[in-house]
Amino acid sequence: MGHQAGFVSIIGKPNAGKSTLMNALVGEKMSIITSKAQTTRHRILGIVNDPDYQIVFSDTPGIIKPHYALQESMMHQVEGSIVDADLILLMTDINEQHDEQDVLEKLEGSQTPLIVLINKIDKSDEETVMQKIAYWQEKLHPKAVYAISALHLQDIASFIGTILAYMPEHPPYYEKDFLTDRNDRFFASEIIREKIFKSYKKEIPYSTEVIITAFKEDEKIYRISSEIIVERDSQKNILIGPGGAMLKKIGTHARQDMEEFFQRKVFLEMFVKVIPDWRSKKNYLKQFGYED
Numbered sequence: 001m002g003h004q005a006g007f008v009s010i011i012g013k014p015n016a017g018k019s020t021l022m023n024a025l026v027g028e029k030m031s032i033i034t035s036k037a038q039t040t041r042h043r044i045l046g047i048v049n050d051p052d053y054q055i056v057f058s059d060t061p062g063i064i065k066p067h068y069a070l071q072e073s074m075m076h077q078v079e080g081s082i083v084d085a086d087l088i089l090l091m092t093d094i095n096e097q098h099d100e101q102d103v104l105e106k107l108e109g110s111q112t113p114l115i116v117l118i119n120k121i122d123k124s125d126e127e128t129v130m131q132k133i134a135y136w137q138e139k140l141h142p143k144a145v146y147a148i149s150a151l152h153l154q155d156i157a158s159f160i161g162t163i164l165a166y167m168p169e170h171p172p173y174y175e176k177d178f179l180t181d182r183n184d185r186f187f188a189s190e191i192i193r194e195k196i197f198k199s200y201k202k203e204i205p206y207s208t209e210v211i212i213t214a215f216k217e218d219e220k221i222y223r224i225s226s227e228i229i230v231e232r233d234s235q236k237n238i239l240i241g242p243g244g245a246m247l248k249k250i251g252t253h254a255r256q257d258m259e260e261f262f263q264r265k266v267f268l269e270m271f272v273k274v275i276p277d278w279r280s281k282k283n284y285l286k287q288f289g290y291e292d
């Protein structure tokens with residue numbers, strides 16, 4: 001067999017561990033990970049390269065019933081990744097009793113090979129694992145069901161081997177030194193978003209978008225300016241905190257992560273701006289990079 005290349009879509013409910021799995025497979029932090037559901041908003045590619053193959057993983061937003069335009073765009077990205085895939089990995093959390101109906105609806109009519117992954121078995125027991133394996137086999141008749149812990153993924157090589165069996169003979173889709181299709185600006189904004197998700201309770205993270213307004217690469221330092229968009233003045237006040245303390249903390253943590261990620265010194269500016277109801281307005285969503 002010649003060179004193999006293909007697309008693998010990782011789908012599932014929010015918080016199942018999709019981003020954790022992709023980062024483990026790619027060996028780099030491509031997708032931000034937090035304990036909150038719906039952290040991932042865009043479809044993010046993570047590419048595993050080898051002289052003989054290229055596997056292009058898509059980490060996708062968790063599947064939900066959309067309530068506003070941002071979530072509709074997130075669901076369109078899931079659907080797009082299913083259409084493109086040579087293999088679908090459906091990820092489930094062993095400890096969650098989700099109604100998976102909306103996930104199954106997305107798979108209806110798809111002829112693409114499917115593997116079910118039962119994740120977080122480090123927080124479960126053998127009997128439950130056996131029950132869940134039987135459940136998914138019966139429910140979807142997938143090619144295989146694997147019980148894993150994405151957080152402590154044991155044998156990545158054999159996992160990749162399993163996936164390769166479904167990858168067609170094809171030249172590489174991307175340059176062999178690419179790990180992702182996203183650029184440095186995207187990762188800078190995601191790093192800030194991760195800090196916001198980790199620092200505030202529910203309302204602020206879900207109402208926030210981060211825009212990189214300038215990204216200047218000097219030899220020794222990256223100069224990055226950003227805007228944090230929220231929906232209301234009250235959220236702006238919470239985000240900034242007393243005397244600017246919260247925003248300062250986020251900025252410090254984000255800068256440290258960026259310096260590690262880019263292997264450069266970083267100068268980071270942050271401004272907070274209110275755009276009422278941006279999550280429901282198509283023109284803003286388009287401007288912020290969410291496709292229809």
Ligand SMILES: Nc1nc2c(ncn2[C@@H]2O[C@H](COP(=O)(O)OP(=O)(O)OP(=O)(O)O)[C@@H](O)[C@H]2O)c(=O)[nH]1
Nearest residue numbers: 015016017018019020037038039040062149150151
């Ligand atoms: N115990 C345990 N926790 C895990 C495992 N895999 C992921 N997690 C945790 O589950 C949470 C969600 O993980 P993510 O990888 O962000 O999940 P996701 O499916 O990408 O989430 P969305 O972006 O909301 O769709 C994080 O707190 C992870 O650390 C695992 O194997 N075991």
